[in-house]
Amino acid sequence: MxxxxxxxxxxxxxxxxxxxxxxxxxxxxxxxxxxxxxxxxxxxxxxxxxxxxxxxxxxxxxxxxxxxxxxxxxxxxxxxxxxxxxxxxxxxxxxxxxxxxxxxxxxxxxxxxxxxxxxxxxxVFSASKTAITGTRLAINSLAHEVEVNGKIVSLGPKEFDILLYFIKNRGIVLSRESILNQIWGYNFDGDIRVVDTQIKRLRAKIGDEADLIQTVPRYGYKFAVKL
CATH class of the missing domain: 3.40.50.2300 (Response regulator)
Structure with a gap:
């Protein structure tokens, strides 16, 4: 090795x-x-x-x-x-x-x-399909697929990247600026509200697991697993 x-x-x-x-x-x-x-x-x-x-x-x-x-x-x-x-x-x-x-x-x-x-x-990322502890989510990082309670949901590229970023930083409060810079890059000159829009879509698609993505007022978001 x-x-x-x-x-x-x-x-x-x-x-x-x-x-x-x-x-x-x-x-x-x-x-x-x-x-x-x-x-x-x-x-x-x-x-x-x-x-x-x-x-x-x-x-x-x-x-x-x-x-x-x-x-x-x-x-x-x-x-x-x-x-x-x-x-x-x-x-x-x-x-x-x-x-x-x-x-x-x-x-x-x-x-x-x-x-x-x-x-x-x-x-989190070594296996082709990995269940995320404390959730009903499973991620196939090679195929860019997400399962919710055993059913595959279709995520856009940015939605998928945001979800991976949340999982990697589970329990950490992430500002909108950090999400924007990580997913869109520092040269992105659009509106920061694009973060809220993508997260709204992501929550809608993961359905019953949407409450894993918690809003932190006046700052950003946190991915909080159910332990």
């Missing part, structure tokens, strides 16, 4: 070395970059499974890196920064990051977060 490959983007060489050592000991292959521009080059040269990036870096910072990656890829991203305020966390999620850890941190915890994130993603 191929080792999981990490791209660590951090301008502080000593911290980069520590993170590399811990992930290497955990049987990961590690690729290093010291800023966002270098990271883009490494992504083009390697098959990367996870990006861990600092925010405050020269040349290209972590925000711009997240933005650039999300235009082309759904590679999982963990944001690593000394900034731990809620607004920075929300901005990280809006930029398309999957998790957030503030400095100082335990390298062991970082490795555990990385493994947990990829295990969860692999569990």
């Amino acid at each position: 191929r080792k999981r490959t990490l791209l660590i983007v951090e301008d502080e060489a000593r911290l980069r070395m520590v993170i590399t050592d811990y992930f290497s000991q955990a049987n990961w292959y590690v690729v290093e970059a010291e800023n966002g521009r270098d990271a883009i080059e490494r992504l083009a040269e390697n098959e990367i499974d996870l990006v861990i990036t600092d925010i405050l870096m020269p040349v290209m910072d972590g925000w711009d890196l997240c933005r650039t990656i999300r235009r082309e890829s759904n590679i999982p991203i963990i944001v690593l920064t000394s900034k731990a305020e809620d607004e920075d966390k929300l901005r990280g999620y809006e930029m398309g990051s999957d998790d957030y850890i503030g400095k100082p941190f335990s390298p062991k915890v970082l490795v555990a977060k990385a493994n947990s994130l990829l295990d969860r993603i692999d569990g």
